[in-house]
């Protein structure tokens with residue numbers, strides 16, 4: 001665990017799940033720059049006594065620092081309705097929320113010192129300070145700014161932050177188009193701030209998210225069906241080539257069984273499992289709330305409003321009842337800012353082994369060069385190539 005130094009003291013912060021081999025810290029220079037600015041702004045510190053929203057806080061460093069600042073503010077200067085004015089963190093990530101909970105606790109704060117909202121929750125009615133840790137996905141930023149725009153007012157202080165590599169002209173144009181006039185700070189330790197002044201004269205148009213597309217004609221039972229994508233979801237514009245190979249290779253199965261779409265994204269794989277076997281019960285799992293909302297919308301649009309399925313926010317299969325799944329379908333994340341590139345895949349494979357009953361199967365699609373077959377053979381003692389093309393392989397491992 002590492003300590004972040006702030007003007008109001010040091011904070012112990014860690015990512016979630018904690019991994020001793022993960023050298024990455026739970027905050028960076030962009031978080032520090034923003035926190036410093038709140039205290040040292042030219043013209044005086046930013047008034048945090050109103051309704052404060054933090055969007056995109058990766059591991060809860062900002063929320064923990066702000067909750068600490070409010071907790072040590074002398075009572076006379078605290079907001080009158082303190083319970084209403086706890087910082088609101090808006091996050092798309094289950095892992096980010098878990099990290100925030102753990103970081104609050106590590107620093108002696110109550111779990112409810114911060115209100116944890118997902119990107120799908122209704123924003124607070126009125127926002128006086130909006131802090132934005134610029135997300136990797138411009139689409140997610142677009143969707144979230146559209147959702148928040150009706151809740152800011154001309155006096156709202158809007159400050160964005162990010163590493164210089166994360167802030168592009170398109171990022172600034174987006175703030176300008178959806179909220180109002182925007183400028184940036186000088187870069188400090190490769191981080192930059194964004195200052196935006198919400199204005200009444202902005203004509204932002206409608207939020208373009210969610211979007212839909214039709215699947216190609218060669219993907220089995222889901223051919224030609226429509227997939228719903230909320231902003232930021234994997235393959236939101238078109239079907240991924242790996243997913244396509246998996247859909248084309250899926251086994252025809254019958255009888256009652258419990259299928260898991262692990263890392264479901266827009267839910268296209270779990271939908272195929274549900275439509276190809278009317279007796280299957282499907283659980284869709286993802287750590288992204290945008291993904292789960294997409295999977296649910298995709299499933300409802302194609303399987304019907306009454307069809308049974310579960311949509312679960314989780315770190316893979318960490319909380320799944322052991323020995324109960326018959327089939328796990330998985331296209332693991334391969335490039336992620338959330339730690340070592342194959343760490344999540346490895347956790348997903350381990351979790352699958354624990355979640356499967358004896359005789360149950362894990363089907364994985366991945367880039368050839370990732371060498372997932374080596375990992376699966378080590379873990380399951382077997383692994384067979386079901387399908388392949390020049391770029392991808394579909395692998396099957398059976399729990400013996």
Ligand SMILES: C[S@@+](CC[C@H](N)C(=O)[O-])C[C@H]1O[C@@H](n2cnc3c(N)ncnc32)[C@H](O)[C@@H]1O
Pocket residue numbers: 095234235240243262263264265266267268269285286287288291314315316330331332333334344
């Ligand atoms: C490569 S995408 C596959 C999405 C979808 N199954 C498809 O094939 O289009 C991987 C998915 O895993 C999710 N994910 C990443 N880390 C996760 C974790 N720790 N637990 C659950 N899901 C996770 C991502 O949000 C993403 O939706």
